[in-house]
């Protein structure tokens with residue numbers, strides 16, 4: 001009988017490393033699976049030593065480190081390698097390449113209760129699995145009552161586990177593995193089981209661990225929960241790290257990629273519409289010369305490094321009157337947010353003598369948007385805004401990160417009363 005909850009204890013943990021030292025260090029970890037066309041091929045390979053497999057890399061060159069007290073959310077599409085990573089950290093799988101180093105007790109909440117022996121009572125399972133977790137008999141005896149209490153099992157604790165409902169098994173396993181606070185807690189989406197009351201208790205216990213400085217690694221498809229719980233995030237894509245760092249920044253990039261996937265699958269489903277073609281620039285027609293957004297970094301897509309969004313448009317026009325400039329702001333793969341034209345507000349570009357261009361800057365102070373990827377388009381009109389002379393559609397994408405995690409699209413001016 002092997003317990004699904006995995007616990008490894010480092011005897012050096014008592015003399016814990018300085019607080020700045022990582023609790024978890026993952027260095028260039030890869031995990032390859034051998035795939036055989038047929039089970040017979042596997043047997044032949046075993047007997048003859050011939051290489052009859054193809055390799056599939058579930059993880060490729062993954063590196064990151066967690067400091068004490070950090071809570072990491074692991075996100076990614078199906079098959080990205082999240083479960084494989086968690087199993088490697090829990091020690092139930094070994095990496096093909098690279099190293100995983102954990103300081104102190106590691107508890108993994110994966111496949112809860114899968115290792116309980118069905119013929120033994122809950123109490124016997126609790127004692128046996130507890131000893132595999134590295135708890136001595138005295139500690140298990142001291143914790144036993146509180147584990148049974150937390151699992152809400154009452155007298156059922158002395159019944160064979162095969163008579164338990166799946167919820168009872170999960171409750172017992174969770175209560176046991178979390179009876180002692182670990183240095184590193186690994187949580188799969190196991191918490192999506194059991195009734196809501198018990199789920200609440202589980203989350204409360206995990207949050208209490210977190211407040212006490214436990215380092216947590218949390219894998220979930222629920223970006224809402226990752227936002228709630230995690231201060232750092234890791235985005236895995238086809239086994240590789242796409243992004244690691246501040247939760248909002250990583251999730252914004254991940255969500256933008258999800259939207260792109262949605263758009264791509266929509267376009268596959270429906271024949272694409274040809275994009276409107278902008279009039280040829282130059283010569284004696286009015287045209288846009290440049291569209292510049294201030295304070296963008298060099299990332300892809302670039303991130304706005306300012307609270308304000310400032311867009312400068314330069315244009316040429318054969319007319320003596322200044323042209324009008326319009327700006328459209330949209331979600332990168334979603335809805336339009338706002339469009340503004342200078343002539344509507346009786347404002348026109350000024351003449352830049354040195355560069356011989358008309359020039360105007362539109363600023364959105366304290367940009368009232370939530371985190372996401374956005375795209376700008378610029379338009380050039382005649383002085384009265386009757387004729388569209390040039391358009392640069394979707395000419396600049398950018399990422400905007402708003403530090404407070406709130407659902408929705410915009411922050412509207414508001415008043416409480």
Ligand SMILES: Nc1ncnc2c1ncn2[C@@H]1O[C@H](COP(=O)(O)OP(=O)(O)OP(=O)(O)O)[C@@H](O)[C@H]1O
Pocket residue numbers: 033034056057058076077078079080081082083084085
């Ligand atoms: N035992 C195995 N043998 C062969 N390939 C495997 C094995 N386990 C996982 N894989 C493959 O490794 C890749 C990563 O799988 P993994 O389960 O880690 O992804 P995941 O991100 O957890 O996916 P999901 O969100 O669907 O649970 C997938 O392509 C999967 O098919």
